[in-house]
Amino acid sequence: xxxxxxxxxxxxxxxxxxxxxxxxxxxxxxxxxxxxxxxxxxxxxxxxxxxxxxxxxxxxxxxxxxxxxxxxxxxxxxxxxxxxxxxxxxxxxxxxxxxxxxxxxxxxxxxxxxxxxxxxxxxxxxxxxxxxxxxxxxxxxxxxxxxxxxxxxxxxxxxxxxxxxxxxxxxxxxxxxxxxxxxxxxxxxxxxxxxxxxxxxxxxxxxxxxxxxxxxxxxxxxxxxxxxxxxxxxxxxxxxxxxxxxxxxxxxxxxxxxxxxxxxxxxxxxxxxxxxxxxxxxxxxxxxxxxxxxxxxxxxxxxxxxxxxxxxxxxxxxxxxxxxxxxxxxxxxxxxxxxxxxxxxxxxxxxxxxxxxxxxxxxxxxxxxxxxxxxxxxxxxxxxxxxxxxxxxxxxxxxxxxxxxxxxxxxxxxxxxxxxxxxxxxxxxxxxxxxxxxxxxxxxxxxxxxxxxxxxxxxxxxxxxxxxxxxxxxxxxxxxxxxxxxxxxxxxxxxxxxxxxxxxxxxxxxxxxxxxxxxxxxxxxxxxxxxxxxxxxxxxxxxxxxxxxxxxxxxxxxxxxxxxxxxxxxxxxxxxxxx
RNA sequence: GGGCCCUUAGCUCAAUGGGUAGAGCUGCGGACUUUUAAUCCGUAGGUUCCGGGUUCGAGCCCCGGGGGGCCCA
Numbered sequence: 001x002x003x004x005x006x007x008x009x010x011x012x013x014x015x016x017x018x019x020x021x022x023x024x025x026x027x028x029x030x031x032x033x034x035x036x037x038x039x040x041x042x043x044x045x046x047x048x049x050x051x052x053x054x055x056x057x058x059x060x061x062x063x064x065x066x067x068x069x070x071x072x073x074x075x076x077x078x079x080x081x082x083x084x085x086x087x088x089x090x091x092x093x094x095x096x097x098x099x100x101x102x103x104x105x106x107x108x109x110x111x112x113x114x115x116x117x118x119x120x121x122x123x124x125x126x127x128x129x130x131x132x133x134x135x136x137x138x139x140x141x142x143x144x145x146x147x148x149x150x151x152x153x154x155x156x157x158x159x160x161x162x163x164x165x166x167x168x169x170x171x172x173x174x175x176x177x178x179x180x181x182x183x184x185x186x187x188x189x190x191x192x193x194x195x196x197x198x199x200x201x202x203x204x205x206x207x208x209x210x211x212x213x214x215x216x217x218x219x220x221x222x223x224x225x226x227x228x229x230x231x232x233x234x235x236x237x238x239x240x241x242x243x244x245x246x247x248x249x250x251x252x253x254x255x256x257x258x259x260x261x262x263x264x265x266x267x268x269x270x271x272x273x274x275x276x277x278x279x280x281x282x283x284x285x286x287x288x289x290x291x292x293x294x295x296x297x298x299x300x301x302x303x304x305x306x307x308x309x310x311x312x313x314x315x316x317x318x319x320x321x322x323x324x325x326x327x328x329x330x331x332x333x334x335x336x337x338x339x340x341x342x343x344x345x346x347x348x349x350x351x352x353x354x355x356x357x358x359x360x361x362x363x364x365x366x367x368x369x370x371x372x373x374x375x376x377x378x379x380x381x382x383x384x385x386x387x388x389x390x391x392x393x394x395x396x397x398x399x400x401x402x403x404x405x406x407x408x409x410x411x412x413x414x415x416x417x418x419x420x421x422x423x424x425x426x427x428x429x430x431x432x433x434x435x436x437x438x439x440x441x442x443x444x445x446x447x448x449x450x451x452x453x454x455x456x457x458x459x460x461x462x463x464x465x466x467x468x469x470x471x472x473x474x475x476x477x478x479x480x481x482x483x484x485x486x487x488x489x490x491x492x493x494x495x496x497x498x499x500x501x502x503x504x505x506x507x508x509x510x511x512x513x514x515x516x517x518x519x520x521x522x523x524x525x526x527x528x529x530x531x532x533x534x535x536x537x538x539x540x541x542x543x544x545x546x547x548x549x550x551x552x553x554x555x556x557x558x559x560x561x562x563x564x565x566x567x568x569x570x571x572x573x574x575x576x577x578x579x
Numbered sequence: 580g581g582g583c584c585c586u587u588a589g590c591u592c593a594a595u596g597g598g599u600a601g602a603g604c605u606g607c608g609g610a611c612u613u614u615u616a617a618u619c620c621g622u623a624g625g626u627u628c629c630g631g632g633u634u635c636g637a638g639c640c641c642c643g644g645g646g647g648g649c650c651c652a
Contacts, residue, residue: 282648283649285582355584371603515614541613560614560617562613
């Protein structure tokens with residue numbers, strides 16, 4: 001099956017990319033650009049996963065290919081993100097500095113803001129089996145790697161300005177007059193939008209003294225609140241002034257303390273790295289966005305805009321209050337605490353880039369896992385449609401080999417329910433798990449990992465309180481008083497005939513026999529008598545079970561009783577059931 | 580005001596470069612002495628958002644419109 005070429009959206013993009021690289025006589029280079037300006041969330045992961053999947057498909061076909069990740073860590077620190085632990089308003093003093101010159105959140109041992117957030121992602125990328133070459137833009141710019149490109153861009157500034165100006169005037173001409181007052185919400189949203197990232201809102205380099213696509217960071221205060229006031233094309237000497245009062249003339253041949261504005265920086269790098277494939281988010285779809293403008297700017301640098309689908313946003317389903325108080329949207333590392341790498345890969349591989357999807361952190365994750373397990377079963381039987389098989393293959397493996405998988409996969413929801421009632425007790429967990437399939441019992445808990453670790457983390461941090469099973473610590477005397485005491489006595493002590501004391505066979509099977517036997521002997525039947533289609537008996541069983549759940553955990557329903565009893569233990573069961 | 584994406588069964592989505600619309604979940608029915616399930620089998624369910632056009636043939640391509648999402652101004 002691995003011999004056969006996969007057939008899905010990734011494969012079709014790879015066809016395109018390979019053909020393009022071939023026609024230009026170059027190696028396939030797929031690129032991602034990540035700005036470590038704050039937590040790099042699951043939406044940003046699409047920026048990495050999409051080129052990764054394409055690059056990986058190219059490699060699977062035995063064609064040389066590279067995936068680069070440009071860390072845009074020389075971007076300016078725009079604003080202080082809210083809700084990040086160890087960060088407060090005092091970080092505002094760093095606004096305008098390169099991200100690598102901003103201190104990391106308190107408590108981090110990273111060397112800078114950029115490194116702190118970059119490292120969080122790097123760990124997850126390793127777990128996900130993503131192979132790439134990381135390129136720090138700080139490193140590139142400050143080393144002078146782009147010096148020629150910077151000087152070239154400056155020499156082409158009127159050309160560049162002309163392109164950018166099309167959109168500037170277009171936007172003004174088409175802008176409708178504001179006809180109604182904005183309400184408070186709209187105003188706040190507008191302010192947020194104006195202040196926020198948004199490639200198109202970025203300063204494109206226009207100043208009152210002319211257009212310059214390069215912006216220096218001030219050598220005194222290290223911010224980019226600078227204005228270029230003069231430039232000499234013959235000598236590459238540039239003069240700037242800064243908000244802080246500093247003024248200086250520098251030679252761009254040797255001065256490497258600034259960067260091209262984003263809309264110019266991007267096309268320059270396409271050319272510099274010979275990028276053939278680089279997707280972008282839907283925020284680049286509007287006219288005047290860097291991706292649209294880049295199509296016209298790339299030729300100036302002797303390149304053409306790479307193939308680049310727009311990818312839709314990734315939503316998060318079921319963020320409990322804990323995360324909202326904690327502030328941000330979850331990052332890949334957090335997702336990997338509750339789901340295995342192949343599952344996360346699958347979520348990104350199964351949907352085409354233009355489809356939005358959600359990553360579930362709530363109980364929906366159980367359904368996701370059910371689907372995943374069903375897919376694995378289907379594929380192992382040789383069934384499944386082309387797209388399904390492709391997504392599954394991309395999820396569990398890369399061109400470099402297979403990712404670690406759980407040897408003995410038990411359904412996520414089953415494990416969740418077991419971990420919930422055993423509160424993580426390993427002996428009990430193992431005992432219950434081994435009962436699941438007596439014909440092929442789990443060899444040990446290690447065979448259940450890493451999925452079990454994910455489940456334990458999910459139960460501990462994400463399971464909804466109302467779904468949790470909380471065993472009573474003391475008997476509910478009132479409920480006990482109204483209970484069917486005879487039934488409880490038979491359950492605990494037997495009926496002196498075919499049901500014995502509950503402790504006598506304290507096993508899953510024994511307890512099953514016991515709990516189902518009680519309503520039968522109460523009705524004069526043998527405890528193990530086979531009864532078919534007796535509606536009354538069914539009703540009696542249900543009522544009896546409901547009573548037990550109430551006495552044990554204060555709810556009408558819960559985990560299967562034998563399992564629950566096993567987890568609670570005989571002494572506590574006797575206490576809670578009155579004797 | 581402009582742009583991009585989406586619109587298929589109750590829900591989530593498929594449909595190898597036009598060729599009789601399929602899965603999963605849910606629902607319903609049944610089996611299993613084993614719940615309100617952690618099993619298995621069966622089954623129902625669609626005017627493919629609407630209107631035109633191209634074609635022998637359109638879920639798919641073209642035009643117009645509706646609805647939803649997002650971006651920009």
